Each structure stands twice: as structure tokens, then as C-alpha cells.
Amino acid sequence: MIKNLKKQNVWFVFTPYLWLVLFFFVPLALIFKISISVSEWGMPPYRDLFSLSENGLKINSTLGNYLFIFSDPFYIRSYLNSLSLAFTSTVLCLFIGYPIAFYVAKSKPSIRNILLIMLIIPFWSSFLLRVYAWKVLLQGSGIINSVLIHIGLISEPISMLHNHYAVILGVVYTYLPFMILPLYGYLVKFDLNLIDASNDLGAKPLNTFVKVILPLSLPGIVAGSMLVFIPVVGEYIIPEMLGGSDKLYFGKIIWDEFFVNRDWPIASALAMSGIVILVFPIIIFQLMYAKYNFRNE
């Protein structure tokens, strides 16, 4: 450890430090400032927080934007929709991803490496294009409808696009690799003899899974769930491409408030509330995880 900041180390610390303060912290502080400002016509479309008039310094701050958001069921519903989308798709990714990660990790090393590459390929290919692929598949004239008609299950193409099921499908599909890869990372380090030992001692397969395999892969489950849950809460692209008007999501609402309504204070207040709302599940998650670890020590 270098104890004191020597001259040659100063720029090493302060270049990224300053960068992050300037381009991450200040912008966040700025949207907080705008979120408590009063909207008005003009450019920029909000009143300055401090203004000098003949009566001296006047502070034009308001909590009105927040009150407006939280008194309107439209916004509250969009937050709840996003949280429920994130929760549903995290659970689905876990249930679909866990067996895949488990069997890939349990394969022979030669096959395992090929399977791992096959898991990484969708992970590296374009996110937007993978969402687009589902738009192509789910079309009225798309391949799924054609197959269903061909085998006689339906007689007319059914509309599978532009509803929240399509959004869930798109999210699960695009975020599945984010769940599988961390799970695989923990399961591959897992000593397979432990399963045999548990079986030899007379545990039933389900018991072995719940008591031995699951606790040891828990860090992977937590990491994978965070990697899915957090970005999905703010997801904009998938609801825009595959979703319809049946359910609106947080990301799209911010986008529209900013680009369509040009209401900066409301968009900023939505963003700030989004941060707060997102922080809570993460803290609860980590507390539960910490408690679990503590109990098992």
C-alpha cells in the first residue's frame, strides 16, 4: 500500500475522480435541482431556482412536481408496472437460466467450453437486434403464427405483438444471458463430490438441491438477479418495440415527458423518484442476503 499521496500519484487519483464528479455527480445534482423548479414556457423550460428581484433573493423551489406525480395514478401505475415487469422477468430468468447454467457447468470440460462460447455469442451480439428478432417472429404474418395456422391450432393469425406478454418475453430473452453467466461462474467452481456425498448419506435429490447446491450457488443467484432486475426497471427499448398501450412503463414515461411533452421538471422529478424507488428493492435485497449469510456462518 502506498501510504501517502506522492506527486506522481495525484493525477492518477484525481483524473477519474474529477471526471466522475463532473459528468456523473453534477448531472444528478442538476436533475434534482430541476425537479424542484417551476415549469414555464421558454428555453430552458423552467424558472431559475434563485432569482434576484427588488425584494431581494427569491427562491422559486417547489415540491409541486413530486406531488403531481404521486397524486396521479398514471405515474404510480407506470412505476408499479416497471417493478412488476422487473420482478416477473427476474424470476422467469432464474427458473429458465438455472437449469441451463447447472447442466452447462456439469458437462465435461471439452463440451463445457463449446457450450460456454454458445452462451456468450447472444450476450455479445446486439441487444437492439435481438429485440427486433422477436418483433419479426411475433408479426401477424410471422413464423409463429404461420406454424400455428399450419398445424390447425388457429385459423386466423392472432395478434401476439404490442402487449405486455410480448414485453415479458422480450425481456426474458434478452436478459437471460445476464442471469446464466454469473450462475455458471459459481456453479462451475462447485465440487461435484458434494452431491455424491449428500446422496450417499441418504438425502433425496430434492433435499440435496435445497440443502447443498442452492446455498452454495446463492451468490450467483444474487448477482444474476441484480443484473436483470436493475436495468429492466428503467427499460425503454423493449416496451417501445414489443409493447402496446395496455401497460405503460417508467422508462417510456420519462422519455415521453422529456421528448414529447418537453416538461423538464416533471421528467427530472420522475427520474429522481425512479432512483429512490429502485434503491429500496436493492437495499432490501442486500439486507436479506446479509441476514442469510449471517445465519449460515
Next chain:
Amino acid sequence: MNKLFLKILTLTIGFSFLYFPILTLIAYSFNENKRVMVWKGFSFRWYKELFQNEQILEAFYTSLKIASLSATFATIMGVMIGFSLTRISKIPARPFFIFLSSSPLVMPEIILGLSLLLFFISSNHIIGFPSSKGQLTVLISHITFSVAFVAVIIQSRLSSYDKNIEEAAQDLGTIPNMIFWKITAPVILPAILSGWLLAFTLSLDDLVVASFTTGPGANTLPIVVFSKVRLGLSPEVNALSAIIMLIVILAALSIYLINRSNIKK
């Protein structure tokens, strides 16, 4: 036998789910018909049109430029953060620094994009910089969210290797700069490379932050693609998907082959 069957069944279904949409898209990229889903005949028509589409080609070039610059700057600063947090104990407001270097990881991109855009507009009002939105503002934004990812990779590599090597060098009288370049840097080189690659793909793949911070003459590839497929389907985008998949598969295969030959050695 039962277990083996379950394993093969799970993997087959799992990988089919992952690959079916991509492969369908590639198959339809060879469809002659302008209506994407109605098969008319095999042709390379859309590949030809893709390579004549100035807008897409220009966006592709812009994206590559921004992604490689962003990855390079993000890697340099990510190494600085990783090194500072694991090797330098006296950093002013250290918890704040840790907060700054890790929270972009969990910040939804829509909020990041919005805050950066409002920041650029305000700073343009106050000090006149940046003079307009464009490639520079997209670059700054991409560096900002990529830095955190690179820093995590570097940090985990730096904290897992034996620090005694550095201390031994220090005891032998090597100056700190030399220690960094001769010992630390070579050890973390694989982490630097994977950090750069991750930052590169993060930038190449980003649509949301770029949509907020872009301006005239700075349309990245995802922005152009999104504008084409937002409301409908585009046979040119099918061809583009096939090409991107081919590049990714070739890259993944070469990594696999390099790894295998390394293990054999």
C-alpha cells in the same frame, strides 16, 4: 440414463430458445421480398442495398469511432480507479469516490441519459461548452458509464493477486512508477483487454444514452437502426443482423481456439 435425458432435453430447449430468433432473422435476410415475412426467393438483394445505404454506413463508421475512443479513455481511467482504490490508502473522501465509481453500474440508462443531456445544455448556457451536441457529447457520456465497468474488472484482478511482489520490488528500491509499468501493468493486462472489449461493446450497443446526448451529424448505428425498426420491419436491418452475428461468431470462435491452444501448451 434418465438424468442424461433430462440434461440433453434442458440444454436443447435452452439453446433453441436462445438461437431460434437469431437464426430466423438470418434466414429471412436472404429473402428477396420487400415484405420481410413473405418468402419469395433466395437473394443477396438486401446485402447489396445495405452496402449502398449511405446513412447506415456513416452511422456504422461513427459508432466504431466513438466506441474505440470511449473504450480507450474508459480503460485508462478504469485502471486509474482500480489502482487507486486497491493501492492508495489516502484518498480524500474515499467513500464518495467509491460511490462515484460504482453507482453508474446500477443507474438506469434512461436516467443517466436525461441527466447528461440536461447537464450539457446547462453547461452550454453557462460556459459555452460543449458548443453543440454531437459526437463529443456522446463520447463523454459513453466514457462516463463505461468507466465503472472497467474499474470493477481491474479492481477484482488487482485485489486477487499477490501484493507482496510489488512490495518486494519496493524493498529492492524500484521507484513506484517503475513498479506500475514493470509489474502491475503486465499482471493486469488480461483484465485491461477484457475491460476495453466490454467498454467497446457497451458503447457500440448503447441506444438510450446516445439518443439523449446526440446531435446533428452524430447518429450512431443503434439510433439509425432503431429509427428504421421502431414502427415496422426492415429487410436491410435483417441483413445487418446477419453480418453482426457472423462477426460475433467469428470473434467467439477465435477466442475459443486461442484458449484451447493455450490450455494444450
